[in-house]
Amino acid sequence: MPASKRRVPVSQPGMADPHQLFDDTSSAQSRGYGAQRVPGGLGYPAASASPQGAFLADPVSNMAMAYGSSLAAQGKELVDKNIDRFIPVTKLKYYFAVDTMYVGKKLGLLVFPYLHQDWEVQYQQDTPVAPRFDVNAPDLYIPAMAFITYVLVAGLALGTQDRFSPDLLGLQASSALAWLTVEVLAILLSLYLITVNTDLSTIDLVAFLGYKYVGMIGGVLMGLLFGKIGYYLVLGWCCVSIFVFMIRTLRLKILAEAAAEGIPVRGARNQLRMYLTMAVAAAQPLLMYWLTFHLVR
Amino acid sequence: MAFTLYSLLQAALLCVNAIAVLHEERFLKNIGWGTDQGIGGFGEEPGIKSQLMNLIRSVRTVMRVPLIIVNSIAIVLLLLIG
Numbered sequence: 111m112p113a114s115k116r117r118v119p120v121s122q123p124g125m126a127d128p129h130q131l132f133d134d135t136s137s138a139q140s141r142g143y144g145a146q147r148v149p150g151g152l153g154y155p156a157a158s159a160s161p162q163g164a165f166l167a168d169p170v171s172n173m174a175m176a177y178g179s180s181l182a183a184q185g186k187e188l189v190d191k192n193i194d195r196f197i198p199v200t201k202l203k204y205y206f207a208v209d210t211m212y213v214g215k216k217l218g219l220l221v222f223p224y225l226h227q228d229w230e231v232q233y234q235q236d237t238p239v240a241p242r243f244d245v246n247a248p249d250l251y252i253p254a255m256a257f258i259t260y261v262l263v264a265g266l267a268l269g270t271q272d273r274f275s276p277d278l279l280g281l282q283a284s285s286a287l288a289w290l291t292v293e294v295l296a297i298l299l300s301l302y303l304i305t306v307n308t309d310l311s312t313i314d315l316v317a318f319l320g321y322k323y324v325g326m327i328g329g330v331l332m333g334l335l336f337g338k339i340g341y342y343l344v345l346g347w348c349c350v351s352i353f354v355f356m357i358r359t360l361r362l363k364i365l366a367e368a369a370a371e372g373i374p375v376r377g378a379r380n381q382l383r384m385y386l387t388m389a390v391a392a393a394q395p396l397l398m399y400w401l402t403f404h405l406v407r
Numbered sequence: 408m409a410f411t412l413y414s415l416l417q418a419a420l421l422c423v424n425a426i427a428v429l430h431e432e433r434f435l436k437n438i439g440w441g442t443d444q445g446i447g448g449f450g451e452e453p454g455i456k457s458q459l460m461n462l463i464r465s466v467r468t469v470m471r472v473p474l475i476i477v478n479s480i481a482i483v484l485l486l487l488i489g
Binding site: 285289 | 411
């Protein structure tokens with residue numbers, strides 16, 4: 111067995127033992143490859159080192175590699191430049207600027223919004239403060255995580271009833287996403303028809319509508335542990351909490367400033383806005399029930 | 408419950424097609440939703456009906472050409488895949 115199979119750094123890199131089947135290039139060729147191979151451990155055969163070494167020594171393939179890497183860099187630049195046109199990456203980053211304290215407080219707020227006094231989002235020179243600093247700010251971390259957890263919990267629930275199959279997971283996810291899309295479109299349409307001048311952006315709306323998944327997860331988990339009674343109790347509690355949460359949050363965004371402070375403003379316009387807020391808030395418990403009742407038997 | 412994203416897409420395509428085939432003269436004018444009957448004064452409140460009429464008119468104008476493309480693709484795909 112040739113001694114070159116062990117990756118021993120040779121003192122004279124250029125020397126080749128005539129009995130060697132492969133060149134030992136661990137110290138000779140590019141330092142970068144050496145650094146990569148060292149953590150790989152001695153398990154890797156040195157055979158893999160040598161073809162690369164011979165490959166890189168060839169000037170044509172050197173050029174090809176340089177060209178390829180420059181092409182990749184150009185492609186990456188192009189993608190980075192244009193991605194902002196389709197997906198507002200910088201805006202999205204704001205919604206994921208969360209930390210553990212915020213998540214904890216927000217989850218507490220979602221299941222018990224009754225004691226919270228101040229629902230205003232703090233502003234900092236015209237831009238809303240990041241969620242990390244203000245518990246009232248919407249974020250996309252909780253809805254995203256809650257959605258994924260909901261799909262997994264749905265799979266778990268189906269599995270305990272022997273009804274599981276992998277495509278059902280996709281079906282659950284697709285169904286929940288479809289309902290979310292319908293909700294967002296319906297609310298955007300209503301906002302347009304009632305000509306509400308609001309700073310409620312689409313992503314904000316998605317964030318608010320995604321908060322109901324938290325209650326759904328709680329309900330299904332309780333249903334798994336304690337049967338239908340537990341499911342109905344927890345779901346009922348979460349439904350009422352989400353209803354109150356949505357009303358208190360959307361009131362500030364959709365209704366006129368005067369009404370938001372608690373003074374009832376009469377007028378057809380505000381009445382329509384009030385109806386819209388109530389409708390959005392009322393749709394949450396309905397959807398929470400609709401998306402979970404078939405999971406708990 | 409087979410409410411998937413795909414069925415949502417189908418429903419959306421059918422709805423947009425339905426809005427696009429509303430006939431201007433024979434139908435919309437007769438129920439008072441024609442494009443030239445909408446513009447009230449320049450008051451503050453456009454009102455739901457004029458917003459709706461604006462929406463229908465914009466959807467028809469904007470989606471005319473993309474609908475042709477999307478419908479052709481849908482026809483071809485449905486013929487091939489069913």
